[in-house]
Amino acid sequence: MEKADIIGSETLFDCIVVGAGPGGLQACIHLGRYNFKVMLFHSPGGRTYHAKHIENYLGLPLVSGPDLLETGITQVKNFGVAVENAKVERVTARERHFEVLAGGKTYLSRFVIAASGARETLAPFKNLLRFFSISYYTCMICDGYRTTGKKLLVIDRTANGVRMSIGMKQMFTKDVTFLAHGFSLAPVYRTLLEDEGIGLVEGRPEELLGEKTLEGVRLSDGRVIPCEVILGWGSVSLNDDYLEGLALERDPEGFKIVTKGSGESSLPGLFVLGALRHGHSQAIISAGQGAEAAIEISTRIVEL
Ligand SMILES: Cc1cc2nc3c(=O)[nH]c(=O)nc-3n(C[C@H](O)[C@H](O)[C@H](O)COP(=O)(O)OP(=O)(O)OC[C@H]3O[C@@H](n4cnc5c(N)ncnc54)[C@H](O)[C@@H]3O)c2cc1C
Known part of the structure; x- marks a missing residue:
């Protein structure tokens, strides 16, 4: 097998990976160690980059998102993967390969892994932002543990926050208050919270209080709700603009991309990882999906 072919005067990569989060990086580690010709496109930021403390990743008792990514980039470069700091703008499917537009240039590849989160x-x-990922969290799986034994305020714009408050009390801390952000909670949920010994506040949070340490939340009517940690809401949009126009099957809501077990989408040769497809959003899960996609791609390239 040749490491890379040529189409016209253009190099044909074996695989182009979009996104240098844990998913894309792990895929590159596997692909690089097959000695394939691989290009990784990297645009700064991403969810892992904003994680201050990751402590549920095997082998790394405590690591920050930026440190995990920096180590990963060095690791993939050591296996011969080309890393480009450029945002992928478009992927186009041709009969036997893909065209990837990034930084104003077009690159050709047999396979593409979309790992853009x-x-x-x-x-x-x-x-x-002063407290984000330090004492203001948005992900129970990631950071619930960090609220253990602390005075917790759960903030949500829907009654889902009731379920979350009960779960947080069962797992992490007895001192939980639910702040219903901008709505009045139905009586059935009030009774539920009362039975569980969870406080309820209704109002509009405006400001987090505290300089170095979170001390509470000030509401628009001036009330102050003391707390040490917050599980708040956030909404998530996919980084998938560059896939527009491709014939990709989506879930019934038209949001996540449908994939087979190895992560291949309905478009043969295009694999999808992490938040772009269904499943729990965790660094180690994305990494596992990256490894799986890379192994599947290797079997196609060498026809094992
Ligand atoms: C505050 C916070 C704390 C978290 N804590 C934990 C934790 O403790 N444990 C845990 O397992 N998970 C944690 N997570 C979740 C975890 O970060 C995600 O599950 C993880 O990001 C998934 O990795 P990924 O590789 O799929 O995506 P990402 O990490 O989001 O990486 C995607 C990368 O692709 C880049 N990109 C996007 N579009 C393009 C493009 N067009 N071209 C090129 N590059 C592009 C992005 O800039 C980014 O660098 C946390 C998330 C947040 C926000």
């Missing part, structure tokens, strides 16, 4: 829209509370 999602971006978060955070609640518009003053000072939120």
Whole structure:
């Protein structure tokens, strides 16, 4: 097998990977170690980049998102993967390969792995960024453990927050208050919270209080709700603009991309990882999906 073929005067990569989060990086580690010709496109930021403490990743007792990614980039470069700091603008499917437009240039590849993740829209509370991922969290799986034994405020715009508050109390801390953001909670949920010993506040949070340490939340009517940690809401949009126009099957809501077990989408040769497809959003899960996609791609390239 040749490491890379040529179409016209253009190099044909074995695989182009979009996104240098844990998913894309792990795929590159596997692909690079097959000695394939691989290009990784990397645009700064991403969900892992914003994680201050990751402590549920095997082998790494505590690592920050940026440190995990930096180590990963060095690792993939050591296996011969080309890393380009450029945002992929478009992927086009041709009969036997893909064209990938990035940084104003077109690259050709047999396979593409879309590992571009999602971006978060955070609640518009003053000072939120001061505490984000330190004592203001949006993901129970990621950071619920960090609220253990602390005075917790759960903030949600829907009654889903009731379920979350009960779960948080069962797993992490007895001191939970639910703040119903901008709505009045139905009586059945009030009774539920009362039975569980969870406090209820209704109002509009405006500002997080505290300089170095979170001390509470000020509501628009001036009330202050003390807390040490917050599980708040955020909404997520997929980083998938560059896939527009491709014949990709989506879920019934038209949101996530449908994939087979190995992560291949309905478009042969295009694999999808992490937040772009269904499943729990976790760094280690994305990494596992990256490994799986890479192994599947290797069997196609060498026809094992
Ligand atoms: C605050 C916070 C804390 C978290 N804590 C944990 C934790 O403790 N444990 C855990 O397992 N998970 C945690 N997560 C979740 C975890 O970050 C995600 O599950 C993880 O990001 C998935 O990795 P990924 O590779 O799929 O995507 P990402 O990490 O989002 O990486 C995608 C990359 O693709 C890039 N990209 C996007 N579009 C393009 C494009 N067009 N061209 C090129 N590049 C592009 C992005 O900039 C980004 O670098 C946390 C998330 C957040 C926000």
